[in-house]
Amino acid sequence: MKKILDEIRSPRDLHFLGLTEQKVLCKELRDEVIADVAKTGGHLASNLGVVELTVALHYVFNTPYDKIIFDVGHQTYIHKILTGRRDKMATLRQFGGLSGFPKTSESEYDVFNTGHSGTSISAALGLARARDIVHDDYKVIALIGDGALTSGMALEALNDAGSSDSDLIVILNDNAMSIDKNTGGMASLLSKLRTKSFYRNSNRYIKKVVSYIPFLGKWIIKLVRRLKHSIKHFILPNMFFEDIGFKYLGPVDGHDLESLEAMLERAKDLKGPVLVHVKTTKGKGYQFAEDNPDKFHGIAPFDIEKGEVLKSPVKDFSACFSENICRIAKDNQRVVAITAAMASGVGLSAFKNTFNNRFFDVEIAEQHAVTLAAGLAMGNMIPVVAIYSSFMQRAYDQIIHDVAMQDLHVVFCLDRAGLVGADGATHQGIFDLAYGRLIPKLKILAPKNFRDLSIMLEYAIEDHIGPIVLRYPRGGEDLFENHLSDEELRVHLKNNQAEVYQNGADLTLVSIGTMFKTALEVATLLKKDLGWSVEVIDVLSLKPLDQSTLKSSFEKTKKVATIEDGTIIGGLYDAVLEIANYLPDVKVLGFGYDDIYVEHGDVKSLRASLGLDATSIAAKIKEHFYD
Numbered sequence: 212m213k214k215i216l217d218e219i220r221s222p223r224d225l226h227f228l229g230l231t232e233q234k235v236l237c238k239e240l241r242d243e244v245i246a247d248v249a250k251t252g253g254h255l256a257s258n259l260g261v262v263e264l265t266v267a268l269h270y271v272f273n274t275p276y277d278k279i280i281f282d283v284g285h286q287t288y289i290h291k292i293l294t295g296r297r298d299k300m301a302t303l304r305q306f307g308g309l310s311g312f313p314k315t316s317e318s319e320y321d322v323f324n325t326g327h328s329g330t331s332i333s334a335a336l337g338l339a340r341a342r343d344i345v346h347d348d349y350k351v352i353a354l355i356g357d358g359a360l361t362s363g364m365a366l367e368a369l370n371d372a373g374s375s376d377s378d379l380i381v382i383l384n385d386n387a388m389s390i391d392k393n394t395g396g397m398a399s400l401l402s403k404l405r406t407k408s409f410y411r412n413s414n415r416y417i418k419k420v421v422s423y424i425p426f427l428g429k430w431i432i433k434l435v436r437r438l439k440h441s442i443k444h445f446i447l448p449n450m451f452f453e454d455i456g457f458k459y460l461g462p463v464d465g466h467d468l469e470s471l472e473a474m475l476e477r478a479k480d481l482k483g484p485v486l487v488h489v490k491t492t493k494g495k496g497y498q499f500a501e502d503n504p505d506k507f508h509g510i511a512p513f514d515i516e517k518g519e520v521l522k523s524p525v526k527d528f529s530a531c532f533s534e535n536i537c538r539i540a541k542d543n544q545r546v547v548a549i550t551a552a553m554a555s556g557v558g559l560s561a562f563k564n565t566f567n568n569r570f571f572d573v574e575i576a577e578q579h580a581v582t583l584a585a586g587l588a589m590g591n592m593i594p595v596v597a598i599y600s601s602f603m604q605r606a607y608d609q610i611i612h613d614v615a616m617q618d619l620h621v622v623f624c625l626d627r628a629g630l631v632g633a634d635g636a637t638h639q640g641i642f643d644l645a646y647g648r649l650i651p652k653l654k655i656l657a658p659k660n661f662r663d664l665s666i667m668l669e670y671a672i673e674d675h676i677g678p679i680v681l682r683y684p685r686g687g688e689d690l691f692e693n694h695l696s697d698e699e700l701r702v703h704l705k706n707n708q709a710e711v712y713q714n715g716a717d718l719t720l721v722s723i724g725t726m727f728k729t730a731l732e733v734a735t736l737l738k739k740d741l742g743w744s745v746e747v748i749d750v751l752s753l754k755p756l757d758q759s760t761l762k763s764s765f766e767k768t769k770k771v772a773t774i775e776d777g778t779i780i781g782g783l784y785d786a787v788l789e790i791a792n793y794l795p796d797v798k799v800l801g802f803g804y805d806d807i808y809v810e811h812g813d814v815k816s817l818r819a820s821l822g823l824d825a826t827s828i829a830a831k832i833k834e835h836f837y838d
């Protein structure tokens with residue numbers, strides 16, 4: 212049977228639909244996005260929550276002339292379907308396919324690339340100011356969730372926008388959820404706003420009741436009127452947005468198309484900064500996602516009937532971190548843990564449940580998370596800050612200014628370091644080795660398997676004093692035999708010693724973290740192909756780097772290749788070059804991400820496309836060094 216959706220080739224086609232047809236369209240969109248994400252994986256619950264809102268926005272506004280900026284951008288699947296990309300949804304997040312986030316290179320309807328939370332209002336305000344300077348008249352709309360609104364950046368932008376004269380519409384998509392339940396002061400303000408109609412009605416009810424009281428009743432109403440402003444302040448919490456300069460509209464039910472479109476029409480005609488508060492349900496229309504919006508926030512391919520992921524998940528580094536931090540915190544009461552809205556992602560849910568008074572979820576506020584840790588360290592706690600590598604980019608100054616410069620004992624656990632895959636360029640954790648290496652006093656460790664992580668975490672908390680980073684990737688561990696005993700590894704860490712895993716005379720392969728397995732495979736290939744004996748060294752610590760072990764290996768082999776899951780500029784390659792620079796006749800070849808942003812796709816395909824799989828690396832080494 213032909214669907215209404217089949218007729219929608221661009222948002223313009225929405226204008227031929229009446230309200231009833233638009234409602235049917237929403238149902239079709241929901242079914243389609245569930246079917247799409249069940250195959251590709253992705254951010255399902257957030258998209259189900261904005262079906263009506265996305266249709267209403269494209270119906271009311273004249274896109275792409277009017278500009279919609281999506282915060283985070285993980286909720287743009289419906290937008291993609293409506294803006295001519297329906298037939299490519301099967302390629303979503305796949306190598307060479309559609310991105311899971313807005314991409315200006317993908318469509319003229321994608322106005323601004325996002326991925327990290329909290330950027331939409333700043334970008335929208337910039338666009339609005341640019342429009343005003345050239346006297347253009349398009350509308351600018353920022354769509355931001357209540358989770359993303361906890362970002363420092365978003366609050367900075369509200370502060371600026373509120374005092375500006377620019378016409379700007381901020382749509383607040385409030386589902387009371389970040390990935391987990393949204394918490395903090397902003398969340399409680401919004402929860403009061405959500406029940407605002409109750410306050411309004413109760414106000415009317417009180418007026419009605421007191422007007423029946425003879426003499427005194429009228430007097431009370433007069434008094435109520437006179438005190439209206441202050442009562443509004445005390446009773447109606449929307450004054451927060453109004454006081455900082457926004458016209459506040461709402462709250463409106465984000466699944467009631469008629470009211471939503473009417474509200475957006477009103478917002479369209481208002482001057483200056485306007486905030487439209489839209490209440491939505493995360494996961495709306497798919498029971499499994501409504502019941503477990505956190506599980507369906509970002510999900511792997513799943514069975515629609517059962518609501519379960521198809522592949523049973525393997526134990527990953529986050530789970531290993533989770534086990535070990537709980538183990539260590541049980542005996543060490545000084546250990547506290549901090550997350551920026553990613554408790555389950557980074558593996559802190561068990562810690563939260565077991566040591567609740569030592570757990571802090573600061574919401575999407577990485578900068579605050581780091582300086583909060585600095586304060587805790589000053590107070591003699593040992594803070595462990597677990598944040599994804601790419602999100603930690605936000606807090607660079609805080610690491611330097613608040614932690615490292617004061618030599619505070621803070622343990623940074625950078626999860627999702629290296630390529631993360633399907634989430635793409637904004638989420639690839641490829642910069643931390645380079646940016647971390649520049650910071651004086653910061654020690655940087657990278658485990659190659661779970662055993663290393665467990666001992667490194669113990670070392671970072673119990674033995675080391677000062678700022679320290681542990682970086683590890685998304686996913687499970689590679690299998691190989693441990694050559695160092697646990698005790699030997701402890702000694703290596705204490706002495707900043709690299710691990711010489713296998714001796715050789717023809718080439719030194721230096722790897723960091725989980726690229727170790729690739730190094731082993733390259734060594735095997737070179738042995739088979741050229742008969743080379745390859746020395747394989749895992750640095751364990753990038754900073755300080757074990758100069759003497761590396762130096763004597765380089766002097767022996769003269770040929771060196773580095774392999775890292777990070778940008779080669781500023782990372783392991785550069786660090787090794789600094790040693791080789793003083794050694795005559797030593798040549799170094801670097802394998803990593805060379806001055807590029809790595810797009811989305813499965814990690815294996817991405818690496819192969821960049822020449823970072825074992826076969827390509829071995830071939831390049833042969834070409835470069837074989838004479």
Ligand SMILES: Cc1ncc(C[n+]2csc(CCOP(=O)(O)OP(=O)(O)O)c2C)c(N)n1
Binds near residue numbers: 283328357359389551
């Ligand atoms: C700087 C940064 N930190 C963390 C994240 C991970 N993250 C992606 S979406 C999200 C929650 C967003 O909640 P909200 O804005 O309310 O959108 P919803 O999914 O609930 O619609 C988080 C924490 C991120 N994208 N960027």
